[in-house]
Amino acid sequence: MLVDDSLSSSRWLNFIKESWKIFLLWLSGVLLLMSFRLFYLFHFSEKVSSDVTVKQLFDALATGFKFDSSAAGVCLLIPFLMNCFLQPFRLAHLVKYARNIIGVIYQSVFVILGVCGVTYISEYGSQYNYFMLEGLYDDQQAIISTAIQQYKPWGSLLSIVILLLYVLFWTRFVDRRNYSFLINLCPKSRAKKVILSILVIVVFICAARGSFDSRPASRKWSAVTTDPFVNNLVINPFRSFFYAIQDYGELNQLTTSNTNPYSVSEDKINNVLLNNETRSIGPLIEKPSRIFFIVMESFDSWPLQDKYRGLGLTENFHRLKANGIFVEQTLPAASSTMNSLSSLVTGIPFSGINMSRLTSKVDTYSLIHHMEKQGYTSQFFYGGLLSWQTVGEFMNRHGVDRIYSAANAGGKGSAGVWGVDDGQLFDLVSKSVPENSFNLIMTTSYHGPFNLDLSNSEYPWRNGVYPAQFQVMSDELLSPNTLGHLWYSDKMMGQFVDNMQRQYPDALFVITGDHYSRRYFHAKPNLYELTHVPILLLGQGISSKLSNRKVASHMDITATIMDLIASSDTPFASFGHSLVRSEIPENVFGYKTIRNSEYVWKQGNNEQFYGYRCTAKMDVKPPDQSVPIHEYQVYMAAAWQLLMKGFADD
Structure with missing residues (x-):
């Protein structure tokens, strides 16, 4: 006008x-x-x-x-x-x-x-x-x-x-x-x-x-x-x-709510919390001088399946898993980075409440607390900026001794959006690992907008064309450039582990993905591919402790580390189950996700769980009445109760 x-x-x-x-x-x-x-x-x-x-x-x-x-x-x-x-x-x-x-x-x-x-x-x-x-x-x-x-x-x-x-x-x-x-x-x-x-x-x-x-x-x-x-x-x-x-x-809004959204009785919640209390059975390996807990951005389980092996996306992970405790079918704590990372640090499962601005008083579940009790200096390395999700403040509130970010490694990598590339991050870690240190590392490279320059790399599909046997899977395949970032992330992780093993042969490594990537090779992934991440533990003596577990969750990691390195009979609490113990839980849980040895269930937008059979005839849908919803509700109610009752505003 x-x-x-x-x-x-x-x-x-x-x-x-x-x-x-x-x-x-x-x-x-x-x-x-x-x-x-x-x-x-x-x-x-x-x-x-x-x-x-x-x-x-x-x-x-x-x-x-x-x-x-x-x-x-x-x-x-x-x-x-x-x-x-x-x-x-x-x-x-x-x-x-x-x-x-x-x-x-x-x-x-x-x-x-x-x-x-x-x-x-x-x-x-x-x-x-x-x-x-x-x-x-x-x-x-x-x-x-x-x-x-x-x-x-x-x-x-x-x-x-x-x-x-x-x-x-x-x-x-x-x-x-x-x-x-x-x-x-x-x-x-x-x-x-x-x-x-x-x-x-x-x-x-x-x-x-x-x-x-x-x-x-x-x-x-x-x-x-x-x-x-x-x-x-x-x-x-x-x-x-x-x-x-x-x-x-x-x-x-969070802290004034006195009503547990999972509608479970106090007695059942208290029973879960009581059963979570346990004592370590180790030490099962010689105490490592350094522990590296690597949480890989969007590193999920689907690329590890045999049908995708020919893509060569995770060759370093495949190589390393042969000498460690490996569980391919693992449920992450949440479907987003901060919520999963919070659960891994605090030991409290994500129950729908963002923990990034909360502090738990329940040290008996805290991974950082347990590592420091074992004589380790705690360190956190993040490839992005500490202002993201206030992750720097979160780690500081939870007692992490030293906190590093992209700013410590130059500020920007070649991609420039999420901070430094994984290679730069791992270089920073390599220079900052004193003896008796527990090092939590959060990578960033396998994340949009996927603008790393891979043209001069050894990535096999940098020319943008997959082999014929993969092209027939679907008319809509994930772009080679996107998967190149997964390949790069895996390569940098493998080089870092090799380097640290040469320098510190007694080091312990724990490697997992923060959540499933929400990116799949073809347009119709099954429910297993939509929900899982891997867990891998490496170190001297680890291969002799091979786990009989086929199914796990993020919450099992703290219990496993404690059994491996903690003094015998050390008290701690965990929502998970150690991967080196003989008992096998019937079901494991992630947020809105349930898993057992045969089935995986995911809660949809209508609050109903839909399922998928992961063994035998994989196209068979499990009967709805077999979903262990009540056990899931009790589990989440206990997590909510523990977090809210343990809230401190410092």
């Missing part, structure tokens, strides 16, 4: 001038937020590690600019839309009124949050988080008195007043300027007006997203340096404030 020929040149000029004024208000908001970030870095410079490089600081400021642009753009969305749709109807006065009011309000909010952030960082060592809302349930008068006496915020109050006066002056200045130079810049032809209108809209959308890329400014991409404090300052006070409200709402 803005470029219709019937519109007068004055209305078109008003649109251009108003767009320019909105841009100036956007720019002032960005400069305000960036100024606060720079002030924080200077004022709290003692909190910044000396290891932080100039390049990392530049990356932090560049990423922070994206958040600042997004915050200012979103706040100015209403006047921008009003300018687009009301100018043609001679309603410029409404556009002006909205721009002035919103301009003052949003910049004032930036000022107040930015200045108050100085006091908040002084107290908590970080920008706004959900702790700030705990004051709603505390002695608020005492909190205010303490803040006044301890921080004497008179300088902050004076700063707020001065900056608010600046906001009023600047907003008025922007509004009253004539901007006559725009007259000469405005196009006269209709085509040029259309192009300029589209350009204005596109630029504003990109500003509000904080990026011209396909990925908008998001918290999970904020930890771009090796320093946690600098990473915390990447997100501006405005976004931090709203993230704090969001996090508090999620936590409050």
